Amino acid sequence: MxxxxxxxxxxxxxxxxxxxxxxxxxxxxxxxxxxxxxxxxxxxxxxxxxxxxxxxxxxxxxxxxxxxxxxxxxxxxxxxxxxxxxxxxxxxxxxxxxxxxxxxxxxxxxxxxxxxxxxxxxxxxxxxxxxxxxxxxxxxxxxxxxxxxxxxxxxxxxxxxxxxxxxxxxxxxxxxxxxxxxxxxxxxxxxxxxxxxxxxxxxxxxxxxxxxxxxxxxxxxxxxxxxxxxxxxxxxxxxxxxxxxxxxLESAERAVEGTVDAASEIIGRVRIDPGATVTGSRIVGPAVVGAGTVIRNSYVGPFTSIAGDVHVEDSEIEYSIVLGGSRVIGVRRVEASLIGRNVEVTPAPRNPAAHRLVLGDHSKVQIA
Incomplete structure (x- = not known):
């Protein structure tokens, strides 16, 4: 039909x-x-x-x-x-x-x-x-x-x-x-x-x-x-x-329509859609940032598309696509990545410095 x-x-x-x-x-x-x-x-x-x-x-x-x-x-x-x-x-x-x-x-x-x-x-x-x-x-x-x-x-x-x-x-x-x-x-x-x-x-x-x-x-x-x-x-x-x-993105035109604070640096052909907020960050084009997205204390490198309502904070991302509603927080380097909708990317917890052991008799243990 x-x-x-x-x-x-x-x-x-x-x-x-x-x-x-x-x-x-x-x-x-x-x-x-x-x-x-x-x-x-x-x-x-x-x-x-x-x-x-x-x-x-x-x-x-x-x-x-x-x-x-x-x-x-x-x-x-x-x-x-x-x-x-x-x-x-x-x-x-x-x-x-x-x-x-x-x-x-x-x-x-x-x-x-x-x-x-x-x-x-x-x-x-x-x-x-x-x-x-x-x-x-x-x-x-x-x-x-x-x-x-x-x-x-x-x-x-x-x-x-x-x-x-x-x-x-x-x-x-x-x-x-x-x-x-x-x-x-x-x-x-x-x-x-x-x-x-x-x-x-x-x-x-x-x-x-x-x-x-x-x-x-x-x-x-x-x-x-x-x-x-x-x-x-x-x-x-x-x-x-x-x-x-x-x-x-090679043919993207510069259009900064969102809010960018004085501590941020926007270099080259970067499109920032209305309602997006960039603070304390550096964005190097060509790149596009969707409406409602927040970029804070981060670096966004060339050939990156960040969709709407994304939160990127204390992170670096380059040559990637990030879909709507996702969060990239505290990640030092993301590249050549496709991140779906409503994804959360954060650092893994650090391993404890001390080792807690319960060992039976006659055990042998090697600790790196």
């Missing part, structure tokens, strides 16, 4: 967007035990929101969001889409059975319209406007986005002919035929619906979108690719989240 938000007039009705936000985010656990991976914030804004903004900028306003077990959280964050200039329809996916399966369950929403499929936990610097415009002009059956990676074995991999046409795709191959990985943005005409109906689940039990695109190639449909040299990340791991956070 589809759950449709309000329609936003004035958009392009010839093309839709399908955003996938149903995965469980196992590589980001324990954060994703209690939160959807697409809503983990980068520079204090959920990753999913960057994708929705990119879709809106490309002139696509009719958006279906495929949701799973975190549906309620996704719907609460995105609403009817009007905050992004979008009309959003929620499409339940009973289980995460693959990207091609998401296309199957979205069939009623998509109809026979062209569409862009966007993985909700992916991040593409520069957006997708040019890609969408090129697809609208040429209308191949499928257009995929590729980027060179150091280890293609973890991705879907494309093989191109001498003219740059896609001739084969493999999903996570042991022996990749190229270093070109599929980025989580795809564009399709209605031809893809026949393809997803005619493929079978892979060894891991999923309907792979790479198999559907290969079906299109095998049946002589026009499949094209665009190789991007810009920045792309799948934010599925803590390391990737921190790297995307760094990338976004």
């Amino acid at each position: 589809l759950c449709r938000g309000g329609r936003n007039p004035g958009g392009d009705d010839d093309m839709k967007a399908l955003v996938l936000a149903g995965g469980s985010g196992t590589r980001l656990r324990p954060i994703t035990h209690t939160s959807a991976k697409q809503l983990v914030p980068v520079a204090n804004k959920p990753v999913l929101f960057y994708g929705l903004e990119a879709i809106a900028r490309a002139g696509v306003t009719d958006v279906g969001i495929v949701v799973g077990e975190t549906a309620a959280e996704i719907e609460a964050a995105v609403g009817d889409g009007s905050a992004f200039g979008l009309s959003v329809t929620y499409i339940p996916q009973p289980a995460p059975l693959g990207l091609a399966h998401a296309v199957l369950v979205a069939r009623d929403f998509l109809g026979d319209d062209d569409f862009v499929m966007y993985l909700g936990d992916n991040f593409v610097v520069g957006g997708i406007t040019g890609l969408v415009e090129q697809f609208r002009a040429d209308r191949p059956a499928a257009q995929i986005l590729l980027t060179k990676v150091s280890d293609p074995r973890a991705f879907g991999v494309a093989e191109l002919d001498a003219g740059g046409r896609v001739i084969a795709l493999e999903e996570k191959p042991e022996y990749p035929k190229s270093d070109l990985a599929l980025v989580g943005v795809y564009l399709f005409t209605a031809a893809v619906h026949e393809a997803v109906r005619n493929i079978r689940p892979s060894a891991r039990g999923e309907l792979e979108i790479t198999h559907a695109i290969q079906w299109l190639i095998d049946h002589r449909h026009d499949v094209r690719s665009t190789t991007i040299s810009g920045y792309w990340k799948d934010t599925g791991s803590v390391t990737d989240m921190l790297e995307v956070n760094r990338s976004v």
Whole structure:
């Protein structure tokens, strides 16, 4: 059953967007035990929101969001889409059975319209406007986005002919035929619906979108690719989240709207939101501090995002993401860390200097 938000007039009705936000985010656990991976914030804004903004900028306003077990959280964050200039329809996916399966369950929403499929936990610097415009002009059956990676074995991999046409795709191959990985943005005409109906689940039990695109190639449909040299990340791991956070903060602008006392030092591109308080502290940008947060007698280093209502006191933190409501008190150094919501980080109690012993006869004890 589809759950449709309000329609936003004035958009392009010839093309839709399908955003996938149903995965469980196992590589980001324990954060994703209690939160959807697409809503983990980068520079204090959920990753999913960057994708929705990119879709809106490309002139696509009719958006279906495929949701799973975190549906309620996704719907609460995105609403009817009007905050992004979008009309959003929620499409339940009973289980995460693959990207091609998401296309199957979205069939009623998509109809026979062209569409862009966007993985909700992916991040593409520069957006997708040019890609969408090129697809609208040429209308191949499928257009995929590729980027060179150091280890293609973890991705879907494309093989191109001498003219740059896609001739084969493999999903996570042991022996990749190229270093070109599929980025989580795809564009399709209605031809893809026949393809997803005619493929079978892979060894891991999923309907792979790479198999559907290969079906299109095998049946002589026009499949094209665009190789991007810009920045792309799948934010599925803590390391990737921190790297995307760094990338976004690189373009941050200085805006000190909170309260900063005379004993504090704010250096470089630091955003301090209204209601935040900084006392006796040093913050070196790029960094962002959310509303209602208190930074006291502490050092906040570059590439750090601290969400709202956080308390940092007598501590040092750098190259990290701290989510809302957490407390970091008396910790001399935290770096390269992802700290969830309502977490408390404090020093461990010191071991006593004396040892209290109860020993039986003929014992031997070594004390360090």
